[in-house]
Amino acid sequence: MGVDLDNLSLYEGLQMNEVQTFAEHMIAHQVLKDESVLPALSQLQLFLGAAVLTKSSLGATVRKRLLAAMVMMYHGLCMHDFITEGKTSHEKRRQLTILGGDFLSSLFYRLLVEAGLLDMVKSFSKAIVNINEAKMSVHEVQLNGTYNEGDYLKDLSTIHGALLRALCDAYAPFERIRTFIDLAISANIYDRELERSNHAGEKTLANVLLSQLATEDELTFLVMQPRSEVGDKRLSSLHSKYGTMKRVLFGFREVMSQLENVAIDLIGRDGWAILERFFQHANTGTEHAPSMEGG
Amino acid sequence: MVVADLYADLELDLAYVEERLRDQLRSSQPALEHAAIHLLQAGGKRLRPVFVLLAGKFGDYDIHRLEKVAVGLELIHMATLVHDDVIDNAETRRGNPTVKAHFGNRVAMYTGDFIFAQALSVLSGISQPRAHHILSIAIERMCVGEIEQIRDLYSLQQSFRNYLKRIRRKTALLIEMSCALGAIVSDSDSNVVSTLRRFGYYAGMAFQITDDILDFTASAERLGKPIGGDLRQGNITIPVLFALQDAKRNAELNQLISPTQTPDQVSRAIAIVKESGGITSAQDLADRYLQKAECALASLPSSPARDSLMELAKFVGKRDH
Structure with missing residues (x-):
C-alpha cells in the first residue's frame, strides 16, 4: 500500500523509527546482541500506543520514552515465555533470555522515572500483575473441555493488551478508543493463531476449540504425551473434521470487519490502511482455511 | 550486641513489613499466589528491610514511609532469587525446594515477573523523585551485573577489578539502596544519605x-544448598582468583575449570582453592570492606542505630551461613 512503517509519523515530528531506534539502542547490550536474544520490537504495540496518546498533552520526548518503556516491558515479559522446562543444549542462550527479559523490565522503570511518569509505574505494574496472572491461567489449564475459547481469548487479550489498556486509562479514557484497542489486539491474536502449529498439548485457539468439540476418546490425542507422528496425524485429522482452523479464520475476519469500522471512525481511512498492514492474514480468504487445518 | 538483638529492637516493625510482604503476594490467580508464598515461607534473613529501617533511624523515622522501601526492595530481591534459580538450575534454597524445582521453570518466570511488578x-x-532516580539506575545495573556474570563464566583471565565491579552490581547495590533510600524517605540530611549509601556499599x-x-567452606546443611555451586556453574569468585595468583596452582586450575569439567575435577579444584590460602585472602578483603564500612559510620553521630548498623555489617561479613 506504499506506506513506509519506519517513517510513519506517530506524533508531530516523532516517527516510528525514532522510537524504535531509541529503544533498540537502549536494549543493545553487547552480550545480549552476541547471543541474539534481543527481540524485534513490536511496531503494532508502538502504533497502537501512539494512537492512544494522540490527544494527550505529552511532549515528543516524554511520549517517546513512554512508548519505548511500554514496548520494552511488553517484550521483557514475552522473552520469559521462551523459557521451557528441562535442560537445553543452549544453556547460555537460555540464561541470557531470562536476564535479557529482566534487563528490559529494568529499563522500563528507568525510562518512566526519567520521563517523570511515576503514576504510570503504578498503572503499568497493575497491568503486569494481570498479564502474569493470565499467563499462569493459560499455563495451568488442561485441554479437557473445561476451558473455552472465550476464556482463552480473554487471557490472551490481557497478555497482549493490558499495557495498552493501562495507557488508555491514563491518557484516553474513552470507550471507543478502548474498543479500538481491544479489537486491534483481538485481531492480532487471531492473526498469530492462524500461524501456530497445533501439536498435542499446545495451548492454541484451534486446540481449545477442539477440546470443546471432540469426544472423550478423541480428546486423548489432544493431550497425548509424548507426542508421536501417529498422534499428530490423528490430531490433524480431528482439526479437519471439526473445521477448527476455519473457525479461527472466521473469527479473524469478523474481528477485522469490526475493527475496520471503528478504526476508520477513529484514525481515518489512511490510518486503517496502515493498521491493516500489521496483520499477515488481512487478505486471506476463507476458502484457504481448510489448507491450514491441523499442523 | 548479637544480631538477634538487632532484630528484637525492630521486631514490631519487621513483623509489619512481613505482613505487608505477604499482602503484596496475594493474587486472584491461586497457583501464582501459591508459588509466591512458597518463596516467602522459605524465609530469609530479611537483611534489606533491616538495613532500611535502621537507616531510617537517622532521620524522621516513619514506618509507613519506610515500609514502602523495605517491602519494595525485599520484593525485588525475591524476584531476582526466583529467576536466578532458573538460571542456575538450582534445586534448593535455604534448605527448601526452589520455586523452579517445586513448580517448574515457566511458573518461576511468571512468579518472578509478578513479584517484580x-x-x-x-x-x-515513594514521593521523592531522587529515590526513584537512583533506584532505577541501580536496578538496571543489577541486571547488567547478572548478564556480565554469564559472560564471565569459566573466564579465569578476569581481573579482580572485574570481579569487584560484578559483585557490586549483583549484590552490594541493593544493600546500598536499602541504606540510601531508608535515609531519603526519612528526610535525612544529604550528608547522612551519602554516608549511609557508602556504608551500604561497603x-x-x-x-x-x-x-x-x-x-x-560452609556445610551444605548450614548453607541450605550444595557447596561448590559457584564453581560448578563456572562462576569464578574471589577465592579462585587469589588461588590463580600462584603459578603452579594456576596451571592446574586452568586444566580443571572449563565448561566440560567433571564433578571430580570440580572437587579437585575446590580442594586446590582451599589449600591455596585463597580463602584467607578473600576473608582479609571482606575485613577491609568492613573496616571501610566502620569508618564511614564513624562520621555519623553516635546512636543505638549506628551501633546496630555496624553489628549488622559485621554479621553479614563474618557469618557462617
Whole structure:
C-alpha cells in the first residue's frame, strides 16, 4: 500500500523509527546482541500506543520514552515465555533470555522515572500483575473441555493488551478508543493463531476449540504425551473434521470487519490502511482455511 | 550486641513489613499466589528491610514511609532469587525446594515477573523523585551485573577489578539502596544519605565476598544448598582468583575449570582453592570492606542505630551461613 512503517509519523515530528531506534539502542547490550536474544520490537504495540496518546498533552520526548518503556516491558515479559522446562543444549542462550527479559523490565522503570511518569509505574505494574496472572491461567489449564475459547481469548487479550489498556486509562479514557484497542489486539491474536502449529498439548485457539468439540476418546490425542507422528496425524485429522482452523479464520475476519469500522471512525481511512498492514492474514480468504487445518 | 538483638529492637516493625510482604503476594490467580508464598515461607534473613529501617533511624523515622522501601526492595530481591534459580538450575534454597524445582521453570518466570511488578507498585508510592532516580539506575545495573556474570563464566583471565565491579552490581547495590533510600524517605540530611549509601556499599561488598567464601567452606546443611555451586556453574569468585595468583596452582586450575569439567575435577579444584590460602585472602578483603564500612559510620553521630548498623555489617561479613 506504499506506506513506509519506519517513517510513519506517530506524533508531530516523532516517527516510528525514532522510537524504535531509541529503544533498540537502549536494549543493545553487547552480550545480549552476541547471543541474539534481543527481540524485534513490536511496531503494532508502538502504533497502537501512539494512537492512544494522540490527544494527550505529552511532549515528543516524554511520549517517546513512554512508548519505548511500554514496548520494552511488553517484550521483557514475552522473552520469559521462551523459557521451557528441562535442560537445553543452549544453556547460555537460555540464561541470557531470562536476564535479557529482566534487563528490559529494568529499563522500563528507568525510562518512566526519567520521563517523570511515576503514576504510570503504578498503572503499568497493575497491568503486569494481570498479564502474569493470565499467563499462569493459560499455563495451568488442561485441554479437557473445561476451558473455552472465550476464556482463552480473554487471557490472551490481557497478555497482549493490558499495557495498552493501562495507557488508555491514563491518557484516553474513552470507550471507543478502548474498543479500538481491544479489537486491534483481538485481531492480532487471531492473526498469530492462524500461524501456530497445533501439536498435542499446545495451548492454541484451534486446540481449545477442539477440546470443546471432540469426544472423550478423541480428546486423548489432544493431550497425548509424548507426542508421536501417529498422534499428530490423528490430531490433524480431528482439526479437519471439526473445521477448527476455519473457525479461527472466521473469527479473524469478523474481528477485522469490526475493527475496520471503528478504526476508520477513529484514525481515518489512511490510518486503517496502515493498521491493516500489521496483520499477515488481512487478505486471506476463507476458502484457504481448510489448507491450514491441523499442523 | 548479637544480631538477634538487632532484630528484637525492630521486631514490631519487621513483623509489619512481613505482613505487608505477604499482602503484596496475594493474587486472584491461586497457583501464582501459591508459588509466591512458597518463596516467602522459605524465609530469609530479611537483611534489606533491616538495613532500611535502621537507616531510617537517622532521620524522621516513619514506618509507613519506610515500609514502602523495605517491602519494595525485599520484593525485588525475591524476584531476582526466583529467576536466578532458573538460571542456575538450582534445586534448593535455604534448605527448601526452589520455586523452579517445586513448580517448574515457566511458573518461576511468571512468579518472578509478578513479584517484580508488585515491587514497582509498592515503590511507586515513594514521593521523592531522587529515590526513584537512583533506584532505577541501580536496578538496571543489577541486571547488567547478572548478564556480565554469564559472560564471565569459566573466564579465569578476569581481573579482580572485574570481579569487584560484578559483585557490586549483583549484590552490594541493593544493600546500598536499602541504606540510601531508608535515609531519603526519612528526610535525612544529604550528608547522612551519602554516608549511609557508602556504608551500604561497603557492607554489601563484604556480604558478597563472604557469600563466595561460604560456597567453599560452609556445610551444605548450614548453607541450605550444595557447596561448590559457584564453581560448578563456572562462576569464578574471589577465592579462585587469589588461588590463580600462584603459578603452579594456576596451571592446574586452568586444566580443571572449563565448561566440560567433571564433578571430580570440580572437587579437585575446590580442594586446590582451599589449600591455596585463597580463602584467607578473600576473608582479609571482606575485613577491609568492613573496616571501610566502620569508618564511614564513624562520621555519623553516635546512636543505638549506628551501633546496630555496624553489628549488622559485621554479621553479614563474618557469618557462617
